[in-house]
Amino acid sequence: MRFFCLFALLAPVDGAAPTYSRDVAPILFRHCGGCHRPGDVAPMSVLEYKSARPWAKSIREAVVSRRMPPWFADPSYGHFSNDARLSEAEIKTIREWVDAGAAEGDRAQLPPVPKFVKGWHLGDPDLVIDIGQDFQVKPGADDYQHFIVPARLAQGRWIRAVEFRPGNRAVVHHGHVNLVRGREEAGATTIESMTPLAKYLEREGSLTRVRADAPVLDDACVANAPDLPYLRGYQEGAFASFLPGRPPDVFAEGSAKWIPAGAQLEFVIHYARISGAPQTDRTSIGLYLAKDPEKILHRMDLRNFFFRIPPGAAAHTVRRCYEFEKDKLLLSITPHMHFRGKDVRYELIRPSGARETLLSVPGYHFDWQLVYRFAQPVRIEKGSRLEVTAHYDNSPNNKANPDSSAAIRWGDKSEEEMMTSWIEYFEAEPGRKPTAAGPSSN
Ligand code: HEC
Structure with missing residues (x-):
């Protein structure tokens, strides 16, 4: 009743x-x-x-x-596709x-039930490359592994999409794929090759971190900032990445990335801490060939390696700035922090002095590392300045915080922190159209 x-x-x-x-x-x-x-x-x-x-x-x-x-x-800023x-x-x-x-x-x-291809979200790839072994993940600590495998391409290829497919979802937390020419160049875009940084780093097995006594610079935007490595300009981003909640890397309409003949791929895989029996993983990527690309897709990574988050700090500010050295069209932003990441904001100051917020993420979650794709590419003139401001919550009120009593510096481990932004872009003046022989050299 x-x-x-x-x-x-x-x-x-x-x-x-x-x-x-x-x-x-x-x-x-x-x-x-x-x-x-x-x-x-x-x-x-x-x-x-x-x-x-x-x-x-x-x-x-x-x-x-x-x-x-x-x-x-925050829906007050920007429009995202x-x-x-x-x-x-x-x-x-x-x-x-x-x-x-x-x-x-x-x-x-009922509407038609969407068909999802078993396995590959993007459908059958043109090429599949795996890490070359059944890797054993042992219980205990987090693990970062680097696998270098040949792409086995007799000729260079334009790629329009890359799907990173964890071999074992229970252990693969996230991963990146970099192009390298050989083992000697391994980690070309990763921490190993960042020679100027080496003296500030220490290692723990396969993990790297900034030493506790390294210089501290939370605000890398200040005018009189000391000259520490990788605080200006940008670094080339990875070829493709896989993060929780991130869809496969489908490159923007008509664009592609080039893999040269003879290239090797470096898989950088973060294996999550497991308990119980060891697990096996054989992660792979699927590559989708581009027919006749119009443009080259680029990714720049901006980082601050020199922050220090004091114990218990509830909203510790860390900043990184970047001056555009030429006109660019911004396509997407992916913020990356760990458990203490609280919020992050991307503000642009045009040469005219006009200030606008491109993206604001007021409630960052390590579990969800989303990419924010602009509905329309954002045109940015040379001389503009991007200010990235992030806050970290190292207080006991942060439920995700593994330890509020420690001072936290940059490190691979999820229990340490990062301050990274990946920004996909096109050059505003792309020059000649890419040809079947590879990127044009102008
Ligand atoms: C990008 C992937 C993704 C999308 C899209 C998504 N979910 Fe989820 N959802 C998850 C995951 C992973 C979990 C489990 C972890 C968690 O709770 O955060 C979850 C948990 C949930 C839960 C149970 C736990 C809770 O937090 O209440 C509900 C209910 C739910 N989702 C509903 C939805 C609905 C409804 C939609 C669409 C309107 C949706 N989700 C879209 C990934 C997704």
Whole structure:
């Protein structure tokens, strides 16, 4: 009896309470199915009524609180093509569906269930390259491994997309792929090769960190900053990356990256700490060839290696600036910090002095390292300055904080910190179109 009263109160006047088949499935398929499907990262599948129904209450809660889908950019700044947020109308539909009893409705009204290729999200790759061994991950500590394998290309190739496929999702936390010419050059874009930095570093097995007694520079934007390595300009970014919540690297429309003949690939894989039995991983990447690319896609990485976060600090500021040495078109920004990362903001100062915020992430989460892709490339003139301001929460109030009593410096380990931004861009004046023989040399 009570049920009927409640139902009568909440159902729309015409009796058409939202149903899964007609109203809710289209939303869930589109915004949730990429992760909430059998065999993927998220707990339940939303692709079927019977697997989604038991989660109806949590689904309502997760969408009303906007905890799902994961998206952390402040909507007051910038427009992003991969903005995952649901509209108010979509949230209302889900809320009303749950409040009215989460009915299935007429199955004939179901939209087509999205087809996900088993394994590769992007479909069958043109080339697959793996780490060359079944690597044993031992229980205990975090592990960073570098694997160098030949790409086995007789001729150079333009690549339009790269999918990084963890061999064992339970152990692969994240990873990067760099192009190197040989073992001697291994880590060309990684920490090993950063010779000027070497004297400030120490190693613990396969892990690297900045020494506790290295100089400290939290604000690398100050005019009289000491001349420490890698605080100006930028470094070439990795060829491709895999992070939790990050979709495969599909390069912007018409653009590509070049792999030269004879190239070797360096896989840098962060294996998460495991307990129990050892596990095996054989991670691979799928490469998708570009036919006739118009442009070259670039990625610059900006870092500050010299911050020090005091014990207990609740909002410690770390900054890094970059002056544009030529005109560029910015395509995306990926902020990267660890457990203590709290928020980060990207402000641009044009040569005219005009200041604008390109991206603000007020609630950063290590679990979700998202890429923010601009809806339109942002044109930036030479002489503009980008200011990256991040805050770290090393207080006991940060639930993710592994240890609030320690002073924290830069380090590979998740328990240490990073301050990195990856920025994809096109050159505003790209010169000649790339040819089948490789990047033109002007
Ligand atoms: C990018 C991948 C991704 C997308 C997109 C996504 N989810 Fe999730 N979701 C996850 C993962 C991973 C978890 C488990 C870890 C966690 O809770 O953070 C999760 C957890 C959940 C949970 C259970 C735990 C909780 O936090 O309440 C619900 C309910 C949920 N998601 C609903 C949704 C709905 C509804 C959508 C779409 C509107 C959606 N998710 C979109 C990845 C995703």
